[in-house]
Amino acid sequence: MDRTEVSVGEQIQLTLRCEDMPSAGQPQLPPLDGFTTAYGGAQTQVSIENGVRHDAVAHIFLLTPTREGTLTIPAFNVQVGGQVFSSQPIVVKAVKGQIQGANTEDLFQMRLTMARTNLFLNEMAPLDLKLYIRNGIRYRSQMPSIAATGFSEVKLPRPVESQEVVNGKSFVVYTFRTLASPIQVGQVTLGPAQAALDVFVDSGRRPRLPGFNDPFFENFFGGGGETKRITVTSPPTSVHVLPLPDDGKPAGFTGAVGRYLLEVTANPTTLRTGEPVTLTIRVAGQGNLATLAPPKFTPPEGFKSYEPVVKSKQTDEMGYTGEKVFEQVIVPLSVRASVIPPVTFSFFDPEAGRYQTLSRGPIQLNVQESPAGATPVVVGVAPAGAAPRPPEKLGVGVVYLKPDLGAPAPTSPALYRQTWFLAIQGAPVLALVISLFAQRRRQRLRSDIRYARARRAFGNAQRRLIEAERLLHAGQDRSAAFYAALFKTLQDYLGDRLNLPSSGITSDIVEEQLRPRALPPEICQALKEVFAACDAARFAPNMQGKVDRERLVKIVREAVTAMEKMSL
Amino acid sequence: MRTIASILALALTALAWAADAPPAFREAAVLYDQGQFDQAIARYESLLAAGVRSANLCFNLGNAHFKAGHLGRAILNFERARRLEPRDRDIEGNLGFAAKQSKAYDAAAAGSWSAWLADLRDSLTVDEWTWAVVACYWLALLGLITFIWLPPAIEWRRWLRSAAIAFGAVALLSSVGLGAKIAVEEGPQPGIAVAKETVVRFAPVDDGMRHFTAYEGQKLWIVGERPSRMQNVPGWLEVERADGKRGWVPADAVERI
Numbered sequence: 001m002d003r004t005e006v007s008v009g010e011q012i013q014l015t016l017r018c019e020d021m022p023s024a025g026q027p028q029l030p031p032l033d034g035f036t037t038a039y040g041g042a043q044t045q046v047s048i049e050n051g052v053r054h055d056a057v058a059h060i061f062l063l064t065p066t067r068e069g070t071l072t073i074p075a076f077n078v079q080v081g082g083q084v085f086s087s088q089p090i091v092v093k094a095v096k097g098q099i100q101g102a103n104t105e106d107l108f109q110m111r112l113t114m115a116r117t118n119l120f121l122n123e124m125a126p127l128d129l130k131l132y133i134r135n136g137i138r139y140r141s142q143m144p145s146i147a148a149t150g151f152s153e154v155k156l157p158r159p160v161e162s163q164e165v166v167n168g169k170s171f172v173v174y175t176f177r178t179l180a181s182p183i184q185v186g187q188v189t190l191g192p193a194q195a196a197l198d199v200f201v202d203s204g205r206r207p208r209l210p211g212f213n214d215p216f217f218e219n220f221f222g223g224g225g226e227t228k229r230i231t232v233t234s235p236p237t238s239v240h241v242l243p244l245p246d247d248g249k250p251a252g253f254t255g256a257v258g259r260y261l262l263e264v265t266a267n268p269t270t271l272r273t274g275e276p277v278t279l280t281i282r283v284a285g286q287g288n289l290a291t292l293a294p295p296k297f298t299p300p301e302g303f304k305s306y307e308p309v310v311k312s313k314q315t316d317e318m319g320y321t322g323e324k325v326f327e328q329v330i331v332p333l334s335v336r337a338s339v340i341p342p343v344t345f346s347f348f349d350p351e352a353g354r355y356q357t358l359s360r361g362p363i364q365l366n367v368q369e370s371p372a373g374a375t376p377v378v379v380g381v382a383p384a385g386a387a388p389r390p391p392e393k394l395g396v397g398v399v400y401l402k403p404d405l406g407a408p409a410p411t412s413p414a415l416y417r418q419t420w421f422l423a424i425q426g427a428p429v430l431a432l433v434i435s436l437f438a439q440r441r442r443q444r445l446r447s448d449i450r451y452a453r454a455r456r457a458f459g460n461a462q463r464r465l466i467e468a469e470r471l472l473h474a475g476q477d478r479s480a481a482f483y484a485a486l487f488k489t490l491q492d493y494l495g496d497r498l499n500l501p502s503s504g505i506t507s508d509i510v511e512e513q514l515r516p517r518a519l520p521p522e523i524c525q526a527l528k529e530v531f532a533a534c535d536a537a538r539f540a541p542n543m544q545g546k547v548d549r550e551r552l553v554k555i556v557r558e559a560v561t562a563m564e565k566m567s568l
Numbered sequence: 569m570r571t572i573a574s575i576l577a578l579a580l581t582a583l584a585w586a587a588d589a590p591p592a593f594r595e596a597a598v599l600y601d602q603g604q605f606d607q608a609i610a611r612y613e614s615l616l617a618a619g620v621r622s623a624n625l626c627f628n629l630g631n632a633h634f635k636a637g638h639l640g641r642a643i644l645n646f647e648r649a650r651r652l653e654p655r656d657r658d659i660e661g662n663l664g665f666a667a668k669q670s671k672a673y674d675a676a677a678a679g680s681w682s683a684w685l686a687d688l689r690d691s692l693t694v695d696e697w698t699w700a701v702v703a704c705y706w707l708a709l710l711g712l713i714t715f716i717w718l719p720p721a722i723e724w725r726r727w728l729r730s731a732a733i734a735f736g737a738v739a740l741l742s743s744v745g746l747g748a749k750i751a752v753e754e755g756p757q758p759g760i761a762v763a764k765e766t767v768v769r770f771a772p773v774d775d776g777m778r779h780f781t782a783y784e785g786q787k788l789w790i791v792g793e794r795p796s797r798m799q800n801v802p803g804w805l806e807v808e809r810a811d812g813k814r815g816w817v818p819a820d821a822v823e824r825i
Contacts, residue, residue, distance in 0.1 A: 026770075039770070039771060040771055040773070041769065041770050041771025041773055041775070041776035041777055042770065042771075042776070042777040043775060043777075044777065060771075139797055140796075140797050140798070140799070141797060141798045141799060142799045143798070143799045143800050143801075158800070158801055159798065159801060160774040160775070161773050161774045161775075161798075161801075162773055162774055162775040163773060163775070172797075174798060174801075396665060397665065398631055398634050398635075398661075398662045398665055398666070399631075399658040399661050399662050400631075401597050401600060401627075401628045401631055402624035402627050402628055402658070403597075404589050404593075404624060405589045405590075405593060405620065405622045405624050405625055406622045406623055406624035406625075406653070407622060407623070407653075408620075408621065408622050409621040409622055409623070409652050410695065414694045414695055414698070414753065415694075415695050415698040415699070416694065416698050416746075416750060421698075425702065425705070428705070428706055428709035428710060428713070429709065431709070431710075431713055432709050432712055432713055432716075435713045435716045435717060436716065439716050439717070
C-alpha cells in the first residue's frame with residue numbers, strides 16, 4: 001500500500017508485485033469490505049543480473065474507502081503454474097476529514113529538470129517537466145508554461161500520464177519531455193514553470209490542515225461542490241551557457257550545433273543538356289533539426305540552379321534526433337558542366353567542443369548535347385484481327401468526387417424516437433379493435449333476436465313517445481290516436497325487452513313479468529295506470545273523465561328510462 | 569394542408585440546397601483536382617463546421633483524406649457517408665477500397681455470414697427501416713379492417729386476408745431488421761482508429777500495460793470514456809474490438825462515425 005492511513009473517499013494505491021512470474025496474468029482482488037476497487041494497470045520491469053534475466057510486473061489497484069474505521073484487506077492468493085502464492089493481510093485506517101499533517105507538497109508538485117547543466121549557445125538539451133497531482137483529487141489542469149528568458153521558445157508536447165509513488169504517496173504524474181536551447185551566454189535561468197489547476201472541492205469531509213489559513217485549504221475536503229483555481233509552481237533551474245568558440249569557426253558555418261552526418265546523391269547522372277538533375281542532400285543526426293539551414297552549395301558556371309526544397313523531415317517526437325532532406329534541382333546548360341562540386345556542411349559538435357566540416361562530392365555527370373528537336377514517338381495501332389485482345393484489366397481506385405452536396409442529412413431525431421410518430425401507430429390497432437367490436441355486435445344483432453330487440457327497444461320507445469307528444473298537442477280530436485301511440489309504445493318496448501310478442505302485451509304483464517323482476521312498485525303502479533287509461537280511451541272513449549295526458553307521457557318516459565337501466 | 573405545404577417547402581429547399589452548392593464546396597473540388605488535398609480537406613471541414621452535412625460532403629471529404637494519405641479519416645468519412653446514404657454504390661466502392669488498404673482488414677471476416685447480415689442491416693437507414701415496418705404494418709391492419717367490413721359474398725375478400733397476413737409477416741421480418749438497427753444505434757458507438765498505430769492499453773494511463781494494437785482505419789466500438797483532466801490533452805476512450813477484446817486508447821486516436 002502506498003499508505004495505511006487515508007481519508008474516506010480518498011484513493012490509495014495497492015501494488016501487487018509479481019517477480020519472475022511471467023505467466024501470472026492479472027490477479028483478481030477478493031471482494032473488499034469498505035472499499036471500492038479499480039484496476040489501475042500494470043508496470044513491467046526487466047533487469048539482468050549476472051546474465052540472469054529477472055521480470056517483475058507491478059499490478060496497481062486503486063482502492064477508495066467508503067466508510068471510516070479500521071478496514072482490512074484480507075490475504076488473497078495468486079495461482080501460477082499450479083503453485084499458489086499468498087499475500088499478507090493489510091490493515092488500513094480510514095478517517096473522516098483530512099489526515100493530520102497534510103501540506104501542499106503532499107497534494108501537488110512540479111519539477112523542472114534539464115538533462116545537462118553546462119551547454120553551448122544554441123545547443124539543444126532535453127528538458128523534463130513533471131507535474132505531480134495526488135491520486136484521489138478531482139481536477140482539471142491547464143497546460144503548464146515555462147518562463148524561458150534566455151532560451152528559445154520552449155514548446156511543451158503532449159504529456160505522458162503515469163502513476164508514481166513519492167515518499168510513500170501515490171501521484172498521477174504528467175511528464176512533458178521537450179528540448180530547450182539557450183540563446184544567451186552565462187548563467188541562464190530556466191523557469192519557473194507554472195500550471196493552473198481547477199480543483200473540485202469535495203464535500204462531506206472536514207479538513208484539519210495545520211498551517212493553512214487559506215480558506216481553500218480549510219475547505220479543501222469540505223464545504224461542498226465548488227471549484228477552486230490554484231497554481232502549482234516549480235523551482236527554476238539554472239544552466240551555465242558557454243559561447244561558441246571563434247577559433248576554428250569555418251567560413252560556411254550557419255549556426256548548426258549538434259552531431260550530424262551528410263549524404264549527397266545526384267540523379268540522373270547521365271543526361272542531356274537542359275535536363276534537370278536532382279541533388280539530394282541528407283543531413284541526419286542530433287541537434288536542432290527544425291532550424292537547420294541547407295548545407296552550403298554553390299553551383300558552378302554552366303549550371304542553372306533552383307532554390308532547395310525541404311523534401312522530407314523525419315525526427316523523433318522532440319525533434320532532436322532525425323534527418324532533414326534538401327532537394328536541389330540543377331540543370332547543366334552545356335556539356336562542359338559535367339561536375340557537381342562538393343557540398344559542405346559545418347556544425348559545432350558540443351560533445352567534442354569543436355567545429356566540424358563535412359564535405360561530400362564532387363559528383364561526375366555524363367552530359368551529352370541535346371538534339372536539335374525531339375521526334376515524338378508514335379504508337380502504332382495493331383492491325384485488325386492480328387491478335388486476340390488480352391483480357392481487360394480494370395484499374396482500381398477511389399471513385400471521383402460528387403459534383404453536388406446532395407440531400408442534406410436529417411437533423412431531427414430518428415422517427416422511432418418521436419412521440420407523435422409512435423402515437424400515430426396506435427391508430428390502426430384502435431381501428432381494428434373498433435371494427436372487431438362493431439362486427440361482433442352486428443353479427444349478434446343478426447343472430448340473437450332477444451339481444452337485437454332489447455338493443456332497439458329504447459330508441460323505438462323514444463321515437464314513439466315523440467309521436468305521442470305530437471299527437472298530445474294536436475288537439476282533442478286526436479285523442480284516440482294519442483292513446484293508441486302511447487299504448488303501442490309500451491307494448492313494443494316491453495315486448496322487445498322481454499322478447500315477447502308485442503301484440504300480446506297488456507296490463508297483466510306488470511304483475512306477471514315486471515313485478516317478479518323487481519321493477520319498483522311505484523313504476524308498476526304507474527304503468528298499470530297508463531295501461532288502464534289507454535284501455536279506457538280505446539274501449540270507452542265517452543266514459544273517460546278528465547285525464548292528464550301529459551302526465552301519462554311523463555310516466556311512460558320515466559318508466560322506460562328506469563327499465564332501460566335494469567336487466568329485465 | 570398546412571403539413572403538406574411545409575413538407576413541400578422542405579423538399580424544395582432541399583432541392584435548391586443540393587443544386588446550389590456553397591462556394592467552399594466548389595473550391596474544394598478545384599483544390600482536389602490540383603492535388604492540394606490538405607486545402608481541399610480544410611474547405612470541406614469548414615462546411616461541416618458551418619453545420620452543412622450530407623453524404624456527398626462526407627464522401628468528398630473521405631476522398632480528399634484518402635488522397636492525402638489519411639486512411640483512417642478517409643474510412644471514417646466514407647462510413648459517415650454510408651450511414652446517410654447506405655445504398656450509394658460510389659460510397660460503398662470507395663469504402664471497400666479504402667478498407668482493404670488498412671492493416672486491420674480481415675478478408676475472411678468481410679465475407680462471413682455475420683458481415684452479410686450486417687450489410688443487410690446497414691442497407692437501410694434507421695428511418696427507412698422504420699418506414700418499411702410501419703408501411704407493412706399499416707397495410708396489414710388496413711387489409712384486415714377492410715376484410716372485416718366487406719360482405720362475405722365478395723370473392724376477393726379472401727385474397728385481401730392473405731395479403732394482409734403477408735404484409736403482417738413482412739412487417740414482423742422488417743421489425744427484426746429495425747430492432748437490429750436500433751440496437752446498433754443505441755448500443756456502443758462505432759468509431760474508426762485514425763492514428764497509424766494505436767496501442768490499446770489495459771488502463772487509461774500512458775504507461776498502462778499494452779493489450780493490443782489498433783491500426784489506422786480499424787473499426788472499434790466505444791464502450792466507455794474517461795474525460796481529460798489536462799488542457800489540450802485528450803481523455804481516454806474504452807474501446808472494444810470485433811473479437812470482444814477491450815482496452816483504452818487516447819480519445820484523439822479514435823473518432824466516432
